[in-house]
Amino acid sequence: MTGEPVIKAFSERTRRVADQTLPTDAWPANAAPSDLISPGRKRLGRALMAAATLGLLAVIAVQILYKTEVDTIGFETWRPVVYAYVLWGIALGVGQVLTRGEDGQRALFLLPALLFTIAMVIFPTLFGFYIALTDWNLSSFSGRKFNGLDNFWQMLADPYYRNALFNMVLYVLAVLVEYVIAFGLALLLNAQIRARKFFRVVFLMPLMLSPVAVSWMIGKSLMEYRFGPAAALARQLGWENPAFFSNPITARISIMVLDAWTFIPFMMIMLLAGLQAMSREVLEAARVDGANAWQTFWQVTFPLMLPVSVTAIILRIIFKLKLADIIITVTSGGPGGATDSVSSFIYREYRDRSNVGYGTMLAMAYLIIIIVFVTWLLKFANRFVRNVN
Amino acid sequence: MSVQTTEYAASEIRSPASFFANRLFIYGALVFWAFICLFPIYWTITTSFKTAVDVTQGHLIPFVDFRPDWKGWRSLGLSPDSIFRTSTVRDEFIKRFMNSVITSVGASSLAIVIGSLAAYGLTRYRYHFAWFKNEDISFFFLSQLILPPVVLALPFLVLYREVGMLDTRIGLILLYTLMVLPIVIWIMRDQFNSIPVELEEAALVDGLSIWGAFFRIVMPIALPGMVAAFILAMVLCWNEYFFAALLTSTDAKTIPVMVASQTGSQGINWWSMAALATAAITPLAVIGIALERYLIMGMTAGAVK
Numbered sequence: 162m163t164g165e166p167v168i169k170a171f172s173e174r175t176r177r178v179a180d181q182t183l184p185t186d187a188w189p190a191n192a193a194p195s196d197l198i199s200p201g202r203k204r205l206g207r208a209l210m211a212a213a214t215l216g217l218l219a220v221i222a223v224q225i226l227y228k229t230e231v232d233t234i235g236f237e238t239w240r241p242v243v244y245a246y247v248l249w250g251i252a253l254g255v256g257q258v259l260t261r262g263e264d265g266q267r268a269l270f271l272l273p274a275l276l277f278t279i280a281m282v283i284f285p286t287l288f289g290f291y292i293a294l295t296d297w298n299l300s301s302f303s304g305r306k307f308n309g310l311d312n313f314w315q316m317l318a319d320p321y322y323r324n325a326l327f328n329m330v331l332y333v334l335a336v337l338v339e340y341v342i343a344f345g346l347a348l349l350l351n352a353q354i355r356a357r358k359f360f361r362v363v364f365l366m367p368l369m370l371s372p373v374a375v376s377w378m379i380g381k382s383l384m385e386y387r388f389g390p391a392a393a394l395a396r397q398l399g400w401e402n403p404a405f406f407s408n409p410i411t412a413r414i415s416i417m418v419l420d421a422w423t424f425i426p427f428m429m430i431m432l433l434a435g436l437q438a439m440s441r442e443v444l445e446a447a448r449v450d451g452a453n454a455w456q457t458f459w460q461v462t463f464p465l466m467l468p469v470s471v472t473a474i475i476l477r478i479i480f481k482l483k484l485a486d487i488i489i490t491v492t493s494g495g496p497g498g499a500t501d502s503v504s505s506f507i508y509r510e511y512r513d514r515s516n517v518g519y520g521t522m523l524a525m526a527y528l529i530i531i532i533v534f535v536t537w538l539l540k541f542a543n544r545f546v547r548n549v550n
Numbered sequence: 551m552s553v554q555t556t557e558y559a560a561s562e563i564r565s566p567a568s569f570f571a572n573r574l575f576i577y578g579a580l581v582f583w584a585f586i587c588l589f590p591i592y593w594t595i596t597t598s599f600k601t602a603v604d605v606t607q608g609h610l611i612p613f614v615d616f617r618p619d620w621k622g623w624r625s626l627g628l629s630p631d632s633i634f635r636t637s638t639v640r641d642e643f644i645k646r647f648m649n650s651v652i653t654s655v656g657a658s659s660l661a662i663v664i665g666s667l668a669a670y671g672l673t674r675y676r677y678h679f680a681w682f683k684n685e686d687i688s689f690f691f692l693s694q695l696i697l698p699p700v701v702l703a704l705p706f707l708v709l710y711r712e713v714g715m716l717d718t719r720i721g722l723i724l725l726y727t728l729m730v731l732p733i734v735i736w737i738m739r740d741q742f743n744s745i746p747v748e749l750e751e752a753a754l755v756d757g758l759s760i761w762g763a764f765f766r767i768v769m770p771i772a773l774p775g776m777v778a779a780f781i782l783a784m785v786l787c788w789n790e791y792f793f794a795a796l797l798t799s800t801d802a803k804t805i806p807v808m809v810a811s812q813t814g815s816q817g818i819n820w821w822s823m824a825a826l827a828t829a830a831i832t833p834l835a836v837i838g839i840a841l842e843r844y845l846i847m848g849m850t851a852g853a854v855k
Binding site: 237238239240242243263266267268269270271273274275277278281282285286288289292345346349352354358360361362363364365366367368369370371372373374375377378379382383387388389390393422427430431434479482483485486489490503504507508511512517520521524525527528531532535 | 576577579584589590591593594605608610663665667672677679687691695696698703705706707709759760761785788791792796806810812820823824826830831834835842845846849850
């Protein structure tokens with residue numbers, strides 16, 4: 162009943178259950194037999210695809226030769242290669258339809274997204290791994306130099322990077338607190354209240370607003386230690402010197418609060434949907450059995466909400482791992498790198514020091530850490546949900 | 551059963567006192583959180599009408615604490631008295647604003663088109679690309695969600711420079727499309743899965759082609775889902791800062807970058823800053839209030855089956 166979609170989506174790979182539920186197995190059986198396509202049309206399609214591929218390769222080859230100054234014919238930028246790729250993609254699509262008929266038409270649904278994603282992800286990532294192995298500072302004139310694993314050793318010895326990674330651990334842990342608050346809010350919105358729609362819109366508001374604009378206003382003026390209302394309130398409550406961003410610990414907490422303010426609605430909406438999908442009968446039954454509200458929550462609501470909760474938490478963690486804009490605008494990593502997330506640290510590595518090679522090495526290392534962590538998280542969550550239910 | 555329910559109903563309203571305490575707690579919590587959500591927005595909007603003195607003295611309530619002043623909006627060229635005069639700041643602002651509109655609408659549209667097609671294909675047909683099956687392809691698309699922007703940012707910086715797309719709107723549109731594509735595919739897959747296959751089978755029997763069935767039969771039904779995905783994508787693109795900050799400088803700069811770069815050398819002009827922030831968040835605030843239903847639909851797609 163409750164499909165934990167993230168986990169399922171990601172673990173569909175391991176191909177267990179998901180597929181038997183898809184309604185697709187049976188019906189493309191009426192596909193046009195391929196022998197309805199005339200050989201001439203097939204030949205035309207193959208020729209088209211071959212010509213397009215050759216054309217693309219030719220453009221790339223010419224451009225490489227030109228850039229390495231072997232020949233003098235070529236283009237100023239690599240942009241024609243992009244056009245060639247787009248044309249190649251179109252030719253590939255047409256060729257599919259020509260050679261494979263209805264099967265080709267089906268492939269046409271998937272091709273645009275696939276070609277787009279491959280071009281935009283695979284190639285830049287591979288290129289990124291290459292850049293990571295070079296000494297390349299945009300502000301120096303010496304250009305790009307291959308330097309093997311130097312960046313890697315430098316990274317291992319970099320205390321600021323380690324600190325940024327440690328901060329990411331703290332920031333990710335803060336998700337649990339956000340979850341508790343979001344759950345509370347979802348329960349409130351699910352209670353018998355008036356003006357539910359009004360409160361839902363209001364609670365959703367922070368998610369809509371530009372984190373940069375809002376964190377700027379909150380972080381730099383609302384929490385300004387001289388005149389900001391938040392500081393005034395803190396003084397009222399007995400905090401002598403409410404400088405939210407000058408002490409490493411309070412600065413980190415302030416960043417977490419700012420980020421939580423933006424993203425709590427996201428978890429809240431997912432949890433609310435889970436609560437609303439829960440069957441009333443189960444809750445009634447629990448009450449009939451004499452459970453009070455507290456027992457009902459812990460023994461019925463919470464276990465039933467577990468799959469949705471896990472989904473919400475995992476999605477939130479994935480978003481959290483990208484955290485950068487708030488830190489860049491409010492503290493720029495300060496004081497002394499105490500609030501840096503990995504992303505904001507790399508951002509400054511590039512912005513302040515134009516250090517492309519080293520920055521990319523840090524980013525690639527982060528990518529690998531994230532992939533390992535998220536894979537583990539999904540496995541763990543999968544097992545956790547299955548054990549409890 | 552009926553006896554028991556009345557018993558339960560009776561025990562629910564044990565005593566008026568505890569009932570009211572319960573209500574009081576619920577509404578108190580609701581109002582408290584509403585305050586937390588709205589106060590920063592209130593602060594931003596009111597600050598845009600303050601003069602320097604009002605900001606530094608921490609005045610809060612207009613007309614009571616301080617007299618509203620158009621100072622912030624005038625510095626943007628958007629106050630009543632300056633709106634018809636030429637203003638370089640306003641021109642700049644409008645340019646950034648249009649950049650944001652074009653990139654977010656462009657990227658969302660592109661993502662909806664290719665994302666819906668892919669999601670439809672993945673829910674209805676079986677594919678084999680080399681050793682990749684449907685599940686692997688879905689996983690490939692969704693796994694892009696994990697990819698942090700910082701991994702792509704620097705390679706793209708270099709590539710875009712080579713391709714001549716640095717500081718162009720089309721460059722940003724492509725990246726934003728990539729960013730929201732997994733979310734769009736996710737939402738649309740959920741949508742298409744909820745549409746019975748029999749509809750298309752009937753359409754095919756009636757002589758429509760595969761694509762004809764998709765456009766004439768499936769798309770109209772899936773339209774609400776598309777709107778939901780589009781709006782969610784819009785929100786993400788409009789608020790995106792990281793790529794925009796790295797990959798644009800003069801031509802294609804978007805609103806968030808303009809907001810973040812306001813810390814001038816002569817200190818911060820709170821009032822103009824607040825006016826700018828207000829202008830930056832207003833479009834989405836309006837969308838959020840008007841189309842809240844779709845947003846929620848998009849966010850909860852696939853969360854609950």
